[in-house]
Amino acid sequence: MKKTINILLSLAFALSLASTVEAKRGSDGQLNLLYWQAPSTMNPNLSGGTKELEAASVVLEPFARYDENGGLVPFLAEEIPTVANGGISKDLTTITWKIKKGIKWSDGSALTADDAVFTYGYCSNPDTGCTQANYWNDIKSVTAVNSTTVKVEFTVPKPFPYAPFVGYNAPILQKAQFDGCAGAKAQECTKQNFYPIGTGPFKVVDFKPNDVIVFEANPNYRDASKPAFSKLVFKGGGDAVSAARAVLETGEMDYAWNLQVEPEILVTMEKAGKGKVVSAFGTSVERLMVNFTNPDSSLGDDRSEYIGGNNNRNPHPFLSDYNVRRALSLAIDRQVLVDAGYGKAGKISCNVLPAPAIYASSANDECKTPNVAEANRLLDAAGWKRGSDGVRAKDGVRISILYQTSTNSVRQATQAFIKEMWKQIGVETELRNLSASVFFGGDIASPDTYQKFYTDIEMYTNNFSGTDPQTYMSNWTCKEMAQRSNKWGGGNMPRWCNPAYDALSAKLAVTSAMKARISLTKAMNDLLMQDYAMIPLIHRGSVSAHSNGISGVRMNPWDSELWNIADWARK
Amino acid sequence: MIHFIIRRILIAIPTLLVISFIIFAILDLAPNDPTGNLPMTVPAEVREKIRESLGLGQPMHVRFGKWMVQFFVNEPLNILQEGFGITIGDAENRTRILSWATRSPVVDLIIQRTPQTLWVVGLSYLFGILIAIPIGIISAYKQYSWFDQVGTFITMVGFSIPTFFTGMVAIIIFSVQLRWFPMIYDTTLEINSWENFVLQVKQMFMPVAVLALYNASQLSRFMRASILDNLNLDYVRTARAKGRSEKVVLLIHVLRNSLIPVVTLIALGIPTIFSGAIITEQIFRVNGLGQLLIIAIEGADIPLVQTLTFLFAVLIVVFNLIADVIYGILDPRIRYD
Numbered sequence: 031m032k033k034t035i036n037i038l039l040s041l042a043f044a045l046s047l048a049s050t051v052e053a054k055r056g057s058d059g060q061l062n063l064l065y066w067q068a069p070s071t072m073n074p075n076l077s078g079g080t081k082e083l084e085a086a087s088v089v090l091e092p093f094a095r096y097d098e099n100g101g102l103v104p105f106l107a108e109e110i111p112t113v114a115n116g117g118i119s120k121d122l123t124t125i126t127w128k129i130k131k132g133i134k135w136s137d138g139s140a141l142t143a144d145d146a147v148f149t150y151g152y153c154s155n156p157d158t159g160c161t162q163a164n165y166w167n168d169i170k171s172v173t174a175v176n177s178t179t180v181k182v183e184f185t186v187p188k189p190f191p192y193a194p195f196v197g198y199n200a201p202i203l204q205k206a207q208f209d210g211c212a213g214a215k216a217q218e219c220t221k222q223n224f225y226p227i228g229t230g231p232f233k234v235v236d237f238k239p240n241d242v243i244v245f246e247a248n249p250n251y252r253d254a255s256k257p258a259f260s261k262l263v264f265k266g267g268g269d270a271v272s273a274a275r276a277v278l279e280t281g282e283m284d285y286a287w288n289l290q291v292e293p294e295i296l297v298t299m300e301k302a303g304k305g306k307v308v309s310a311f312g313t314s315v316e317r318l319m320v321n322f323t324n325p326d327s328s329l330g331d332d333r334s335e336y337i338g339g340n341n342n343r344n345p346h347p348f349l350s351d352y353n354v355r356r357a358l359s360l361a362i363d364r365q366v367l368v369d370a371g372y373g374k375a376g377k378i379s380c381n382v383l384p385a386p387a388i389y390a391s392s393a394n395d396e397c398k399t400p401n402v403a404e405a406n407r408l409l410d411a412a413g414w415k416r417g418s419d420g421v422r423a424k425d426g427v428r429i430s431i432l433y434q435t436s437t438n439s440v441r442q443a444t445q446a447f448i449k450e451m452w453k454q455i456g457v458e459t460e461l462r463n464l465s466a467s468v469f470f471g472g473d474i475a476s477p478d479t480y481q482k483f484y485t486d487i488e489m490y491t492n493n494f495s496g497t498d499p500q501t502y503m504s505n506w507t508c509k510e511m512a513q514r515s516n517k518w519g520g521g522n523m524p525r526w527c528n529p530a531y532d533a534l535s536a537k538l539a540v541t542s543a544m545k546a547r548i549s550l551t552k553a554m555n556d557l558l559m560q561d562y563a564m565i566p567l568i569h570r571g572s573v574s575a576h577s578n579g580i581s582g583v584r585m586n587p588w589d590s591e592l593w594n595i596a597d598w599a600r601k
Numbered sequence: 602m603i604h605f606i607i608r609r610i611l612i613a614i615p616t617l618l619v620i621s622f623i624i625f626a627i628l629d630l631a632p633n634d635p636t637g638n639l640p641m642t643v644p645a646e647v648r649e650k651i652r653e654s655l656g657l658g659q660p661m662h663v664r665f666g667k668w669m670v671q672f673f674v675n676e677p678l679n680i681l682q683e684g685f686g687i688t689i690g691d692a693e694n695r696t697r698i699l700s701w702a703t704r705s706p707v708v709d710l711i712i713q714r715t716p717q718t719l720w721v722v723g724l725s726y727l728f729g730i731l732i733a734i735p736i737g738i739i740s741a742y743k744q745y746s747w748f749d750q751v752g753t754f755i756t757m758v759g760f761s762i763p764t765f766f767t768g769m770v771a772i773i774i775f776s777v778q779l780r781w782f783p784m785i786y787d788t789t790l791e792i793n794s795w796e797n798f799v800l801q802v803k804q805m806f807m808p809v810a811v812l813a814l815y816n817a818s819q820l821s822r823f824m825r826a827s828i829l830d831n832l833n834l835d836y837v838r839t840a841r842a843k844g845r846s847e848k849v850v851l852l853i854h855v856l857r858n859s860l861i862p863v864v865t866l867i868a869l870g871i872p873t874i875f876s877g878a879i880i881t882e883q884i885f886r887v888n889g890l891g892q893l894l895i896i897a898i899e900g901a902d903i904p905l906v907q908t909l910t911f912l913f914a915v916l917i918v919v920f921n922l923i924a925d926v927i928y929g930i931l932d933p934r935i936r937y938d
Contacts, residue, residue: 070896
């Protein structure tokens with residue numbers, strides 16, 4: 031009896047083994063991805079946006095990637111360096127990466143530390159015009175200790191040194207291929223930029239700019255059983271609605287990215303039963319920026335300029351009043367905005383930093399439920415009286431807001447809703463929208479950029495990549511205020527200046543213990559929120575769809591959505 | 602005639618130079634920025650460096666001069682080199698017009714995309730003509746008959762409903778409901794077997810049909826009007842009086858005379874084939890020139906927009922000339938000298 035059980039068990043074991051061994055490279059045929067914005071290059075260092083980073087991520091790999099929870103996973107590295115395992119020096123100024131054994135480029139040559147050193151040189155060369163240059167900040171040197179060990183030395187202590195060689199923004203290029211392409215020549219290396227050699231699960235076979243990319247499984251990929259697909263077609267172009275339709279209704283495509291579509295349309299399409307809508311929430315928050323300075327055009331060059339050290343001597347006529355800012359936030363019914371414009375792609379947010387979850391504060395949840403009565407009471411108490419036209423005023427100053435954002439149907443709907451909500455508290459709103467390439471364009475000569483902020487309120491989404499909020503949170507320190515002197519280059523659009531905040535920011539930059547970092551960051555978020563320097567509206571997620579026949583999709587807000595494409599398979 | 606053509610070509614040169622400058626100036630004045638579409642996480646200093654690496658730091662006249670040299674000297678030389686496999690002069694250091702978004706030569710992008718546009722938009726133009734002429738003839742000959750009424754109705758619908766709407770309707774009916782045709786144009790398809798040819802025909806059907814309807818609607822109205830004008834003229838009465846059959850009167854006498862304005866119209870419309878049907882290409886994801894132009898405009902890819910727009914301007918000037926010449930050949934009463 032025992033023997034038969036043993037035999038049965040071993041049989042079962044053999045069977046289960048067989049089913050795992052069965053997965054073979056290229057056994058599942060072709061995978062079709064649809065990105066409605068078409069990639070224009072395969073070199074992430076010269077890319078215009080996420081679409082290129084995503085495309086490049088199936089070929090080029092970094093030492094480590096983020097998983098869907100924001101945790102670091104070693105890709106080309108043996109392990110994640112930490113202070114505990116000696117990978118990061120005690121003074122937090124160096125990090126040492128060890129390359130996994132036996133990693134090969136798709137052309138068969140070995141990946142060495144020299145490739146990593148070259149990648150740093152390539153992107154940090156000012157003539158390259160590297161779009162990812164901020165991932166290589168504060169680096170003193172990158173050196174190859176030996177052929178498999180790379181040491182990165184920073185000029186300042188880095189409590190979170192995982193920017194270079196981590197994530198889809200900073201993957202490793204092959205030195206042999208890109209050798210002549212650093213600096214000004216980067217623009218002319220078309221062949222290299224279109225057909226980069228990588229270590230990832232796929233290699234580029236055909237690149238048609240702004241249209242389609244054809245990949246084949248990389249024969250030298252480190253896991254002999256992966257990827258499951260022999261061919262990958264990355265089609266670009268068109269619009270988001272028809273991209274959703276191609277996956278959810280006709281089933282022509284297996285995966286569609288970034289479906290910014292009216293929520294009810296997606297729900298209807300999903301009912302066809304061919305695919306699934308998936309979403310992931312990163313750090314994107316749609317927020318209202320409150321102007322603390324006076325944007326009056328009669329001020330000429332001084333409009334929206336912060337004048338005076340710690341005391342704002344050019345204050346906004348009514349937004350400098352705390353009660354007005356708070357009332358504006360209280361009057362907004364954020365759930366309405368989510369339901370109308372975002373659906374699965376949005377959640378109410380009362381924080382400018384809602385993620386990663388460990389950093390999310392719960393101190394500001396007042397905003398979750400709108401309270402028009404309280405808003406009205408605040409304004410009454412502060413002396414803002416309704417005039418005959420229903421608009422509140424005090425000492426001849428009417429609360430009449432000019433509210434700008436970029437042109438986009440969801441944003442215009444949000445604007446219209448908020449205008450109505452503010453009307454209920456006696457606030458008049460004039461709406462304005464500008465083409466995204468102008469609004470976000472940063473042209474110093476244009477008065478309509480979000481940096482110049484020549485209006486009272488403006489709305490857009492901001493976020494940071496990776497999981498460490500230190501740099502992002504330093505955006506709202508006094509020295510970051512966007513103004514004439516720094517050619518509006520700072521990140522502090524509200525022109526909000528608070529020495530207490532600056533002190534927290536400085537402390538965060540030298541603190542490495544995780545617990546302390548979390549409490550400092552939360553305190554910073556709460557300062558911003560409780561002074562209403564910004565009014566957060568919606569925590570925005572990204573929405574994609576995959577067909578029911580594909581397994582292994584783990585939607586990732588912290589890295590490429592295709593970060594684990596090697597594990598995808600057909601069911 | 603030869604004199605006339607030479608004179609026109611000589612006039613065309615300064616015209617095109619002025620056009621190229623106007624295009625350049627308009628694009629330069631537009632408040633657009635190639636780094637505008639970058640994620641917000643890219644800081645301002647990095648954006649500034651990117652702009653410099655694209656050559657945006659130089660003054661406008663320098664950039665315009667550079668573009669002129671690249672377009673009129675370097676690119677033609679490059680085409681000669683590629684065509685004959687030879688090296689002319691200092692080929693290594695000759696800069697080509699590079700697109701800002703793809704960092705690849707603009708001319709290569711245009712060459713890559715021209716065939717799709719010619720096939721899809723060109724075929725729809727051809728089918729449009731083939732449909733429009735007989736409809737126009739019958740509608741005019743049997744004016745106010747039921748055929749004319751139905752034809753007028755359909756052409757009015759085809760003419761007034763925009764192609765992005767008919768395109769969407771076609772996708773929903775034929776792709777989503779009936780599953781007859783794919784909604785995504787597979788640009789990697791190579792026609793190397795009978796099966797692939799069928800696939801190619803299938804995927805071209807919807808965009809070609811949508812555009813052909815639009816083109817046919819326009820042309821058939823002109824055709825009808827032109828025939829109506831001629832049917833009442835004296836020479837038609839003479840032909841009938843001579844005892845010519847109605848078939849001969851209509852198809853030999855009337856048709857030849859009425860085609861004169863229509864042929865020039867068709868010639869004038871050919872540049873629009875090259876500029877592509879921007880919206881239709883976008884809807885069906887055909888990687889043609891129209892789609893290239895719209896992506897370039899959205900991404901503020903100025904060199905690409907500049908070059909494409911200028912090429913379209915050249916085509917329009919050239920086909921204007923051709924239309925004039927054809928007019929002269931078809932109608933002996935018109936002489937330019």
